[in-house]
Amino acid sequence: MLLPYKEKGRLEAGCDEAGRGCLAGPVFAAAVILPAGFSDPDLNDSKKLKESDRDALRLRIEKNALAWKVASYSVEEVDKYNIFQSSYRAMHRALDALNHTPDFLLIDGKFFVPYGDMPYECVIKGDGKYQSIAAAGILAKTHRDEYMRKIHEAYPQYGWDSNAGYPTVKHRAAIEKFGATEHHRKSFRLLKEGKQFSLFEDLH
Numbered sequence: 001m002l003l004p005y006k007e008k009g010r011l012e013a014g015c016d017e018a019g020r021g022c023l024a025g026p027v028f029a030a031a032v033i034l035p036a037g038f039s040d041p042d043l044n045d046s047k048k049l050k051e052s053d054r055d056a057l058r059l060r061i062e063k064n065a066l067a068w069k070v071a072s073y074s075v076e077e078v079d080k081y082n083i084f085q086s087s088y089r090a091m092h093r094a095l096d097a098l099n100h101t102p103d104f105l106l107i108d109g110k111f112f113v114p115y116g117d118m119p120y121e122c123v124i125k126g127d128g129k130y131q132s133i134a135a136a137g138i139l140a141k142t143h144r145d146e147y148m149r150k151i152h153e154a155y156p157q158y159g160w161d162s163n164a165g166y167p168t169v170k171h172r173a174a175i176e177k178f179g180a181t182e183h184h185r186k187s188f189r190l191l192k193e194g195k196q197f198s199l200f201e202d203l204h
Contacts, residue, residue, distance in 0.1 A: 002043060002131045004034070006106060006121065013067075013095065013102035014132025015112075017087045018046075018140035022165035023175070023190055024158065024183045025148050026072040027083060029090035030139035033067040033100055034132050045128040046137040051145075058142040061135045068135075069097040070143045079187040088113040108133045155181055 005012055017029040040061075046054055062068060071093035073086035081089065091107070092115055105112075105120035108127050112120055126133040145164055152160040158174045158181070165171070165183075175190050184190060 002134055003129060004038065004131050006104065006130070009036075011066075011100065011103045012106055012132055013098065013104075014106045014108075014126070014130055014134070014136045015091045015094070016108040016127055016133050016137035016140055017090060018137065018144045019165065020083055020087055021167070023167050023171060023185060023188050024075070024160065024165035024181070025144070025151070026074050027078060027086050027090055028070060028072045028140045028144035028147070029087060029094050030068065030070045030136040030143070031091065031094040031098055031102075032061065032065050032132050032135040032139060033098065033102055034061075034135060035064065035066045038064060038131065040131075043131055043134050043138075045125075045134060046141040048128075049138070054138050054142050057135075057138050061139060065135065067098045067100040068139060069094040070139050071097065072144070072147075075183060075185055078185055082187065083185075084111070085113070091115070106130050106133050108137065151183055155183070 011033060013031045013033045015029065015031050017027055019025055019027045042053060042057055071090050073090040078086045095115055105115060105118055106126060107120055107122045110122055110124055112122050123129055127137040148160040148164045157178050159170055163171050172191065180190060
């Protein structure tokens with residue numbers, strides 16, 4: 001059973017990201033403020049849910065949340081700032097866009113870059129502990145998957161509709177066979193070191 005809040009009566013925003021370990025595509029992050037009394041028996045860590053359940057929950061979260069936003073950091077930004085900074089900056093971007101200002105942040109994971117002077121707490125495996133973090137994880141994941149399915153249409157050989165850009169065996173094999181695209185992260189090791197250097201020679 002997920003916890004509804006860290007402190008009762010406080011406006012808390014849960015934050016989570018999706019796509020940190022991917023070889024291709026932006027990193028997405030979401031911030032969600034759930035109303036007092038919110039409850040959904042299906043809400044859970046997005047990684048433990050079927051795609052159809054995540055999609056159904058996304059609609060219910062977006063309809064019932066007091067405030068929610070999803071933001072991303074592009075591949076170019078990931079390569080410029082590194083994936084960790086980009087994950088936190090994407091959370092900041094989502095928080096910037098909220099139409100309610102939270103009193104406190106619940107962040108999934110071990111680390112966070114402070115958002116101004118707003119108090120926060122990092123919660124390891126927080127998407128399996130707090131409703132707001134789980135909701136943010138579901139929104140980040142479903143919005144990112146939707147984006148990856150769109151760019152898959154131009155590059156079907158990489159299987160982004162099923163692997164979402166993660167480093168599966170088939171994804172790496174496709175990179176080795178077809179090369180890299182503008183959607184691949186140059187700062188990530190896509191192939192073994194000896195083969196990595198020539199991947200982006202033809203990209204401008």
